[in-house]
Structure formats: structure tokens, C-alpha cells
Amino acid sequence: MTFVQEPSQPLRVAVVGTGQIARFAHLPAVRSVGAQLELVAAVDVDESVAKEFATSFGAGAAFTDVATMLDAVRPDLVLVCTPPAWHAEVVVATVRAGAWAFCEKPPTASLAELDRIAAAEAAGGGRAEFVFQWRTGSAAEHVRRLIADGTLGRALVAMVSTTWYRDAAYYEAPWRGRWETEIGGATAGQGIHAIDLLLSLLGPWRTVTAVADTLERAIEVEDTSMAIVRFESGALASLVTSVLCPREDSAVRIDLQDATVELRQHSGDGSGWTVVPRPGLGDDRLAAAGPVPHDVPASHGSQLRRLVDDLRAGRAPATGVGQVRPTVELLAALYKSAASGRPVRAGEIGPDDPYYASMHGGRGTVSTG
Structure with missing residues (x-):
């Protein structure tokens, strides 16, 4: 009850x-x-x-x-x-x-x-x-409808980047930077916003191939990762996440057959969505897409x-649970791919897989190196 x-x-x-x-x-x-x-x-x-x-x-x-x-x-x-x-x-x-x-x-x-x-x-x-x-707000909902309805054609290529800066002092909090308590690094803690938004827009993913490493910070978890994701639709996406970037930025770019839809922001309110049509797209097609509304921001509220x-x-x-499971599964698969050096398929990580029980698969490392 x-x-x-x-x-x-x-x-x-x-x-x-x-x-x-x-x-x-x-x-x-x-x-x-x-x-x-x-x-x-x-x-x-x-x-x-x-x-x-x-x-x-x-x-x-x-x-x-x-x-x-x-x-x-x-x-x-x-x-x-x-x-x-x-x-x-x-x-x-x-x-x-x-x-x-x-x-x-x-x-x-x-x-x-x-x-x-x-x-x-x-x-x-x-x-x-x-x-x-980041899934919420009038702009994200509008873009989600455009993609789902095929108003501007099907998605072909996507590029997602979370390039933020977290200095050494950030990781002085005793629970940060450790597998046991933070459960992952830049990908799980910072990049997850844009990665989840992409999955909510493009639907089921098929495979992920990734690298991850700790390049600079004195932490157990990764401070940088890169991945290629293929979706069930056939679309390809690149994911770049790092906390070593003095010029901070977040971007979600999706190239559809008839337009590029793109979000650039750092505030997280979803106000940075734009639509750029392909050359020669008729005014009627562009009108059907409509302007991107920004009246309701993306926010906790x-x-x-x-x-x-x-x-x-x-x-x-x-x-x-059902809506976020693809995101959690992609995180686990990304870490597994980075550690194993091979692609990981959706559905591959089951109860008998060490990456089912933890994001590091019992290895406590983030790369094959």
C-alpha cells in the first residue's frame, strides 16, 4: 500500500x-x-x-x-x-x-x-x-517528438560530449573518486546526463566500444572516456567525457536526414537547442518542425x-526503473568494453557476468592498460 x-x-x-x-x-x-x-x-x-x-x-x-x-x-x-x-x-x-x-x-x-x-x-x-x-523541459520534449515522428528524417550520426573541469580539490570528498562509493568516474558522474538524454532520444542501443583511463587525477576511477555506440536504428554515436577540460561545455548533436538538432549548454536548463536544416529543405518541411520552445526549462523542478x-x-x-535501465546497462557495458578491449552488446551483461554486480567487474581498473 x-x-x-x-x-x-x-x-x-x-x-x-x-x-x-x-x-x-x-x-x-x-x-x-x-x-x-x-x-x-x-x-x-x-x-x-x-x-x-x-x-x-x-x-x-x-x-x-x-x-x-x-x-x-x-x-x-x-x-x-x-x-x-x-x-x-x-x-x-x-x-x-x-x-x-x-x-x-x-x-x-x-x-x-x-x-x-x-x-x-x-x-x-x-x-x-x-x-x-535533462530529459525534461519543453525543448527536449519537442526534439524527442521530431525524432520519433520522423519529421526531419531518421537519425544518422550523433556526437555527445561532456567536457567539464573537476580539480583535485573536488575529489577530496572521501566518497569521490572511488569505485566503492562513487561507483564510477567522469562517465557515471558527469557524462551520464548527456548520455541518458541521447538514449532517451534515439532509443535502444545495440553495441558499444569504449576506452577509459585515468590520465591526470589521483583517483581510482576514470577521468576520461570515449565510446562509439551503434543504435538499433542503425545510427552511430560518439561519446566523449572528461573532467580535465578548463573550457567547460556540454553538447548533444544529432544529424538527421534533413536537419541537425543540437544542444549546447553547461547550465543544464535545456535552453541551447537549435535546428539547422539541410540545404534545400522546403519551408513547409521546416515549418512542420516548428520552433523549439523554451518556456519550460529542464530542471529538477x-x-x-x-x-x-x-x-x-x-x-x-x-x-x-524500466526507462533508466538502458542507461545503466550502457554504463556497465562501456566500462566492460574499456577493460576488455572489445565491443559489448546490449543484453550481454546478465547475472553471471561480473559487470552485472559492479561497474568495474571486480577488476578495480578502468582500462586495458
């Missing part, structure tokens, strides 16, 4: 993990939804931090244990803002308690953990939605508002 209240009453919201992502992304999202949500609890392993958060942001009671909070407060919705290694544990507990989870990226540390969440949902109770806010609507209406979450 779920603990959803009547539509006239706010949904009771708990925050698990009270670090920067909770304070600077999830709390503004909660505020943007307004009176439909009420903060009732904060959980952090550091009791003083949990109490400070609860007091500063009006989050009600403070806890150091998720199970105790779920039993005492019985929230409707839990914002999962812990380091990645604890995502699955918190989400499974939340779902089993009958609440919904809104979980930060990367969704889980492995395909095995994601399947464990699916099993918890199937047993009855709550549901999980995963934060991939946009995704959270949609989640609240789905929860209220009893609908399945739009970015649930």
Missing part, C-alpha cells in the same frame, strides 16, 4: 542525504512545486548535520537512520541525495515502506541493484523515479512536478 494523502493535502517529503545536491538542487525543486509538498524529515549519518538541515530548512524531524525515519514519519515521497553507493539501499527501503523515491543520478551502482529495486516494486508498495532532468502529478494520479513514474 501507499501513504498518499488526499489531493487537497500536501505530500509528506523526507530528504535522505543533506549535502550539496540536496541543498542546491532538490530543495529549490521542492519549493518550485509549492504547497503540494511538505518537508517532514531529514536523514544524515551525521546527527548534527541532520539537525542543522532540519532546522535551517524547516524539514521537521532529524534522523540518522532511514528505517527509523520511514517507520516514525511514514513519508509519501523520499528524496534520495546520498552518495551513489547508497542509492539502492535507500530506494529499496523506501519502496518497501510504500513511499515513492526520487533518486539522484547515477541511479544505482550496478544492474543487479537496479533489478533489486524492480523486484521491490513488483512486490507491491511504492515506486522509484530517477533524476535525469520540472521533473519533480511531473512526478507529483504521476503520484497523485496513480500513474507509473515517467523515469522509472
